[in-house]
Amino acid sequence: MAEQEIKQETKAGKAYLVGAGPGRADLITVRGLKLLKQAEVVMYDRLIPQELLQEARPEAEMIFVGKGPDRHVMEQEEITQLLVEQVRAGKQVVRLKGGDPLVFGRGGEEVLALAEAGLAYEIVPGISSALAGPAYAGIPVTHRGMVTSFAVVTGHEDPHKPESTTDWAALAQVPTLVMLMAAKNIARIRGELLAAGRAGETPAAAISWATTDRQQVVRTTLDKLPADIAAHKLPTPMIVVLGDVVTLHDKLAWFKPDGGAGGFVPYEAVEGSQ
Numbered sequence: 094m095a096e097q098e099i100k101q102e103t104k105a106g107k108a109y110l111v112g113a114g115p116g117r118a119d120l121i122t123v124r125g126l127k128l129l130k131q132a133e134v135v136m137y138d139r140l141i142p143q144e145l146l147q148e149a150r151p152e153a154e155m156i157f158v159g160k161g162p163d164r165h166v167m168e169q170e171e172i173t174q175l176l177v178e179q180v181r182a183g184k185q186v187v188r189l190k191g192g193d194p195l196v197f198g199r200g201g202e203e204v205l206a207l208a209e210a211g212l213a214y215e216i217v218p219g220i221s222s223a224l225a226g227p228a229y230a231g232i233p234v235t236h237r238g239m240v241t242s243f244a245v246v247t248g249h250e251d252p253h254k255p256e257s258t259t260d261w262a263a264l265a266q267v268p269t270l271v272m273l274m275a276a277k278n279i280a281r282i283r284g285e286l287l288a289a290g291r292a293g294e295t296p297a298a299a300i301s302w303a304t305t306d307r308q309q310v311v312r313t314t315l316d317k318l319p320a321d322i323a324a325h326k327l328p329t330p331m332i333v334v335l336g337d338v339v340t341l342h343d344k345l346a347w348f349k350p351d352g353g354a355g356g357f358v359p360y361e362a363v364e365g366s367q
């Protein structure tokens with residue numbers, strides 16, 4: 094057997110869980126981009142900037158494993174299994190995930206499987222939409238003299254389901270509440286927060302396609318949140334921010350999406366996105 098083949102056979106594989114950032118392609122980290130350029134296999138999700146895929150080597154194997162809100166190309170178990178198999182086969186695999194890989198991205202499950210299989214991995218954090226979304230809407234999640242804490246919560250769980258583990262009554266007390274995946278259940282979430290004593294006039298904002306050229310911000314109140322999201326036909330992906338810091342948007346809304354004219358490459362609609 095030729096020496097090169099032996100090397101190939103014994104080469105140790107490794108997985109890199111890379112955060113692709115919140116949407117705008119150049120918000121990936123320097124390390125994430127470097128690893129993407131070197132990868133032999135790229136397994137990528139739906140909510141990643143599609144332009145980033147062009148950064149991979151032409152010979153890299155590109156595997157779309159996207160999960161839509163209502164449609165899965167692959168189930169999580171299959172994705173995890175495939176990742177383990179590729180690394181076991183000696184491949185350098187970049188697992189590219191939207192935002193930060195460990196913020197509601199099921200990245201923890203994937204690294205657990207790699208760890209249990211005794212395989213090498215590295216986690217490359219990314220800029221989460223939970224922080225970048227508010228920032229691109231001119232909303233600091235903390236602000237001296239106004240707010241000293243914030244929470245990030247998924248709104249994916251139906252608050253009325255008996256198995257819901259989200260303590261909305263406790264979250265109602267948090268000064269700045271950032272909600273991901275909350276669009277579908279927003280009316281129910283509003284109800285829970287109001288019932289727990291959060292004021293109806295609490296400033297609120299819904300940010301759609303944050304950091305991209307399709308970004309839209311609806312500035313409203315907790316009371317009017319579901320109606321205003323519906324009235325503006327605000328598309329997903331969407332982040333909702335609640336709290337006094339939202340009033341800063343009125344002064345700090347610095348980002349003006351320009352339709353791609355003078356800015357960056359627009360974020361393309363990808364298969365399965367809404």
Ligand SMILES: C[S@@+](CC[C@H](N)C(=O)[O-])C[C@H]1O[C@@H](n2cnc3c(N)ncnc32)[C@H](O)[C@@H]1O
Nearest residue numbers: 116192193196198221222273274302303330331
């Ligand atoms: C499965 S979670 C993954 C979050 C991701 N790991 C992160 O750190 O941003 C997907 C949700 O993130 C939010 N999201 C991601 N990218 C977004 C963007 N560019 N604009 C608004 N919301 C976004 C939406 O709430 C979406 O439903």
